Amino acid sequence: MQFDAILIEPRRARMLAEGLWPGKTLLDYFEAALHRAPDALALTSIATATGARRDMSWAEIDRLSWRAAVGLHRLGLGKDDVLACQLSNSWEFVVLYVACRKLGIVFNPVMPIFRERELRFMLRHGEAQAFVVPREFRGFDHEAMAAGLRADLPDLRHVIVAGGTGADSFDALLMDPALDAGVAALGPVSRHDRGDADDVCQLIYTSGTTGEPKGVMHTANTMYSNLVAYADRLHLGAWDVVLMASPMAHQTGFMYGFLMPVMLGARMVLMDSWDRLMAARLIASEAVTFTMASTPFLMDLTNAVEETGADMASLRIFLCAGTAIPGPLVERATRGLGAKILSAWGMTENGAVTVVAPEDPLERSVHSDGFALRGMEVQVRAPDGSPAPPGHEGELYVRGCSNFGGYLKRPDLNATDAGGWFDTGDIARMDAQGYIRICGRSKDVIIRGAENIPVIEVEALLYKHPAVLQVAIVAYPDARLGERACAFIVPREGTAIDFAAMTAFLDGQQLARQYFPERLEIRNALPATASGKIQKFALRNELRAEYEALQG
Template identity: 80%
Template sequence: MKFDAVLIEPRRARMEAEGLWRGKTLLDYFDACVAERPDAVGLTAVTVATGDRRDLTYAGIDRLAWRAAAGLRGLGLARDDVLACQLPNSWEFVVLYIACRRLGIVFNPVMPIFREHELLFMLRHGEVRAFVVPRTFRGFDHEAMAERMRPDLPDLEHVIVTGGEGPNGFDALLLDPALDDIQDLAAISARDRGDADDVCQLIYTSGTTGEPKGVMHTANTMYSNLVPYAERLRLGASDVVLMASPMAHQTGFMYGFLMPVMLRARMVLMDVWDKAVAARLLESERATFTMASTPFLMDLSNAVEEAGTDASSLRIFLCAGTAIPGPLVERARGVLGAKVISAWGMTENGAVTVVAPDDPDERSVNTDGFALRGMELQVRGADGLPAPAGHEGELYVRGCSNFVGYLKRPQWNNTDPEGWFDTGDIARMDEQGYIRICGRSKDIIIRGAENIPVIEVEALLYKHPAIHQVAVVGYPDARLGERACAFVVLKGGQSFDFAEMTRFLEMQRLAKQYFPERLEIRDKLPATASGKIQKFALRNILKAETGGGEA
């Protein structure tokens, strides 16, 4: 695979001169953990449904990662090949990524909720050579799905199955003790592992283009975010990071996995969210930090209060993805005792703005924080010039953690010659540099911090023979921030209802988390003179009905 990472060179010299790109990779940080704390437990992975847990020391992770690297090498995978991973949070996920970096293999994490519709595009576009899936997860047969897709994926050579009992099993292919005897693996790794400017992660994000975009990151772009992030929050080797947010998202990947390794700290991973289990782990593992969307904070506060759990170890609960209601911050402070921190970021650049621990709580209620070291913000008015403090405008960001391009789609990079990236968000900035995200110029709904690709859902619904016109918009929800509603105009004499919509989208093999949760049948939709649907008017209808006011 050739990676068109065109956004590296325009800023490399400046980023290195300012010490923002330090040239360190995951392996530099991980090898330091192994050398300095080999017997320290670096990873605890919990399977919520069964209660099983796996504790691994840094030395244990290292041994398994070398073994897995030998297995991947034996399968013919080499530098700049792409491996896709659809695993939930698990020790296998961690071992696999480290193994990939040993060989310079590019890692493509994909959400376990994705089904054929999303995956076929991503795996084809990324020219994925190996696909790692759980045999089953949450009652779904991932192995069968992967095998169904193989005829349509010409680059895919290997399906590797965790929990698989056949020759394609993860243990059989990547954890056979005989792999420990592979010769010259260290020399091969020294040659192929690459440096901090090589693309190491390919991760897809929903957008307004009608297809997912393959975001490319390097070690330099990710760690130039993690270093100032940890500094802002005063995190260090003594911290215990509890992570239930999926590692196929940047939240779980960067702050639940890469950051603890960088800090020589410990990660505690949950494969699915369960508030009661999370509360117990908070107490038993003495977790000090977690990061998740607002519903998780609400759930954890409820669970701790209901069970009388000792939450005294938790110092910081960082929320991103949606505004945090003031009463929830106040309640969480009282129940958990933790500082609730708000933040804003994107797959393309990680967390860009973060509230400081010393800031008053209202900063987390009324703002999304201020820029981390190495990042600049600009709010532009309709004239394209910087807007005055307190005025809304389009949000642009520039700096060290911005991604290095969209794979095979450089025309969508949205980055001007001066390095400013158009986020697609509407924001305002106060005189102290704190921002508040006010809306999105992008047509995306964020449901519980999960981006819903609106255009993609609409395109599928347009295939239904009864539908003449459709528009999917978000409406407020106290728990998830937003939910999705489909407004539909039917063809003459046709019928359509919520059950039929659900059945049809299931037939299209769309991830269920993307299904609209409400359906409105209308005779016509508000539109401009040119016929463009006025989604703001539809949002106002829903907000009025749900008590959210006008958009």
């Protein structure tokens, strides 16, 4: 694979001169933690459904990652090959990524919710040569799905099944103790192929408005420049215990639940899926000090603590990103958890860009999404392209150290100007002190519990239904998830469609269920401009007015 990360080179000299790119890879940080305390507890991996746990020291992660690296090398995988991984938060995920970095293999985490439609595009576009899946997760047969995809993926040479029992199982291919005999011989290969901090090390897909996912390319420098500033803002260190239940196939889980603890030499506690009562118990039993998740997680945890009286004395910070945090929830959570509730804003392309500081008053987390981290700049632009006055809404642009390397094979979509400013697609306002508030999106995207719904793609699928003449999918407010998706449909004359028929059709199109509209409105016509463009803002306003009326 040739990676066209064209946004790296133009800023390398400046980033290095200003000390913003640390020039270190995951392996540099990992090996430092290993050297300092090889036998220290580094990782606790929890299977939520069964309660099973696996504890690992830095030394054990190192030993197993070398074993897995030998296995990957024997499968013919090496520098700049792409390995796609659909595993949930787990020790296998951690070991696998460390192994990939020892060989310079580019890691492509994909969400466990993704099904054939999303995966067929992502793995083909990214030319994945290996695909690691769970045998089963949350009742779904991933092994069978992966087998069914192989005929459509000419680059895919290997499917590796965690929890499998056959010759293609994770244990047989990557965890066989016999592989240890090959570690010494692999050392020179690893030293040559592991690469440096400017090599693409992560390929992660994000949904947008182009009708297909975009492959975001990151390097160690773009990610760790963010993590250094983030940890500094929040005063995090080796003494912290980080709980992560957000999927590590998202940047939230990957960067702040995995890469950051390795950088700090801190312990990570990973949950493979969210369970509010178990999360409360783990915070108490494992002395968790920090976690990051979207607003629904905060609401759930607060409810669990109020119900059970679980001891939250160790928890210092719960950082929320993805959607605004309602003021009453911030107040409840502060009382119930005894922690600082902080807000932030970021994107897959940049990581966290703005973060409220722990020293800030509570109101900052209610009324803002924080101020820029060191090495990042934010600018709110008026319609004429000039900086908007404080308090005025405009289009949000960012630039700096953690901006991504570009979209794989789609440099035309990079949305970065000659000055290095990236068009986020968000509408925001900024106050005189530099704190921003996200007010909306210029892009046609719905964020459901921090998960982006690819609106155009779902609409395109519904237009294939014989009963659909017109369709518009818009967000409507939800107290827990922030937003949900509503489909407005105008049926063709003489036909009919209801909610059950709509969902059955999308299921037949192999779309992830989390992308299905959760509400259907049938109309004779949709509001439109004189040129025929559907006025989605009018539909959104209608749903918001209905929601506000119900709230009293």
